[in-house]
Amino acid sequence: MKTLVGSLLIGTCLGCIALSAAIPAFAQEDLSKYPTRPIHIVVGFTPGGGNDILARIAGQKLSESLGQPVIIDNKPGGGAIVATEYVAKAAPDGYTLLVGASGAMAINPAVYAKLPYDSIRDFVPVSELGSFPLILIVNASSPIKSVADLVAYAKANPDKANYSSSSGAFQLVTELFKQKTGAPMQEIPYKGANDSVMAVISGQVTATIADAGPVSGQVQGGQVRALAVTAPKRTGDLPDVPTMKEAGADVDAVLWSGIFAPRNTPAAIVKKLESELMRIARLPDVIARLKPLGIESVGNSSDEFARILASDIARWTAVAKAGNIRMEP
Structure with missing residues (x-):
């Protein structure tokens, strides 16, 4: 009988140890600490x-x-x-x-x-x-001076109009712009946001939508022209650049x-x-x-x-x- 009771106690203790080991360490911590x-x-x-x-x-x-x-x-x-x-x-x-x-x-x-x-x-x-508010830009020397100009150019030149994109996020925001405006533009992929912006500066692509970080300096430096921001309100650094909705495009994306x-x-x-x-x-x-x-x-x-x-x-x-x-x- 003692042997049986001892075995049961040992088995119970071993079970407790196994159960304790199975409980994640964080569950045993005092969460208030x-x-x-x-x-x-x-x-x-x-x-x-x-x-x-x-x-x-x-x-x-x-x-x-x-x-x-x-x-x-x-x-x-x-x-x-x-x-x-x-x-x-x-x-x-x-x-x-x-x-x-x-x-x-x-x-x-x-x-x-x-x-x-x-x-x-x-x-x-x-x-x-x-x-991250996004900005639609074109080359500073481009004849495109507004969102309406870009849409008109793309519709008149569907085989030439294109845009640079460095990720699926920028591609989908531009796709939303295309769907809302009917502007046909072909995506040209690039590895990073800076490369995407440089493609506009060098004239390799018609336009791009990028976050303000790699764009604001080039806008203020006169290398690119900002047509609109995709945010619901204008940005403090570029107060003269209209929102997409102000520019006539029903696009709101941040x-x-x-x-x-x-x-x-x-x-x-x-x-x-x-x-x-x-x-x-x-x-x-x-x-x-x-x-x-x-x-x-x-x-x-x-x-x-x-x-x-x-x-x-x-x-x-x-x-x-x-x-x-x-x-x-």
């Missing part, structure tokens, strides 16, 4: 770009307020697919986060038939860090970037990060550091960011379908 170790923010692009800068600014401020190091991990590749998949499969403990741009989170689901992640199912949107956590991250952790990121976005020095890059500091709530994500996926999926745009990973 989060974070207790370094946080990693994964960026799907090389250092120096807009998303990387956003991550480093937010990371620095988070480290100061939370009292733990925040490490930026750059994992470029596949239009941010590599980094996004990595975070989707990470432990949902608040220690691995993603800087997710609208290209990876809203555009990729619209243009790829198959992705190794689901932007809605695999992530919790925490807070949008910043938005790209964004924000912090995402793996699905099933505890609500208390998401709430803490959300609160911190909303506070950080309103800091005067953060706003001042982002302004020269053409980035508007946002800092919205998790719920609001989730609504924006879902709305953008639906919108860009419709645009891609109408333009018959599909890509392969």
